[in-house]
Amino acid sequence: MGDQRTSQQQIHDVNKESVAATRRIRALAEESRAAGVDTMNELDRQGEALDRAEKGLDTINQDMGKAEQNLDELEKCCGICLCPWNKKNRKNNYDKYNKKGKQKKVTYSSAENVATTQPEPKTTQQPAMLRVTNDEQEDEMEENINVVGDITAQLKHMALDMGSELDRQNDQIGRMTNKADANKDRIQQADRQAANILK
Numbered sequence: 001m002g003d004q005r006t007s008q009q010q011i012h013d014v015n016k017e018s019v020a021a022t023r024r025i026r027a028l029a030e031e032s033r034a035a036g037v038d039t040m041n042e043l044d045r046q047g048e049a050l051d052r053a054e055k056g057l058d059t060i061n062q063d064m065g066k067a068e069q070n071l072d073e074l075e076k077c078c079g080i081c082l083c084p085w086n087k088k089n090r091k092n093n094y095d096k097y098n099k100k101g102k103q104k105k106v107t108y109s110s111a112e113n114v115a116t117t118q119p120e121p122k123t124t125q126q127p128a129m130l131r132v133t134n135d136e137q138e139d140e141m142e143e144n145i146n147v148v149g150d151i152t153a154q155l156k157h158m159a160l161d162m163g164s165e166l167d168r169q170n171d172q173i174g175r176m177t178n179k180a181d182a183n184k185d186r187i188q189q190a191d192r193q194a195a196n197i198l199k
Contacts, residue, residue, distance in 0.1 A: 015137045029151040036158040043165045057179045064186045071193045072135035122136050 019137045019141055022141045026144045027146050029148045033151050054176050060183050067190055073195050
C-alpha cells in the first residue's frame with residue numbers, strides 16, 4: 001500500500017513539474033510569436049520607406065529629363081535651332097533598372113491575425129502526449145503542447161514570409177542603387193553641359 005502511495009505521489013509530482021514546464025514553454029512561444037509580429041510590421045514599414053525613396057529617384061529621373069530639354073533650348077543657335085555640333089547623344093541607363101519583380105507583401109497586425117492567416121489544423125489530431133492519470137493536469141499539458149505546436153507552425157510561416165520580404169527589399173535596394181548611379185551620371189552630364197553654355 002505504501003509503495004502505491006509513493007508511486008502516485010511521484011506521478012503527481014512529475015505531472016505538476018510537467019504542467020509548469022509546458023506553461024513556461026507556451027509563454028515563451030507566445031513571446032516569440034509577438035516578436036515575429038513586431039518584426040513583420042517593422043519590415044512592412046521599412047518596405048514602405050524604400051518604396052517612397054524609389055519614387056523619389058523616379059521623380060529625380062523625370063526632372064532630369066526636363067532639365068536636359070531646358071539645357072538643349074539654351075544651346076540653340078540664336079534660340080531657333082540646335083547646331084549639329086551641339087547635338088547631344090545622351091545615354092539614359094535609368095529605364096533598364098526600372099523593372100520591378102513580383103511583390104508580395106504580408107502584413108501581421110497581431111498574434112490573433114497570425115492565427116487566422118494560417119491553415120486550420122487537422123481535426124483528427126492524435127494526442128500530443130501519453131496519458132497516465134487522465135486528470136486535469138494532463139488536459140492542461142496537452143492543451144499547452146497543442147498551442148505550442150500551432151504557434152511553431154505560425155512562426156515557420158512568418159519566417160518564410162520574412163525571408164520573402166527581405167529578398168524583395170534586397171532586390172529593391174540593388175535596383176535603387178543602380179537608379180541612383182544613373183541619376184548621378186545624368187546630373188554630371190547636365191552640369192558639364194551647363195558649364196559649357198556659361199563659357
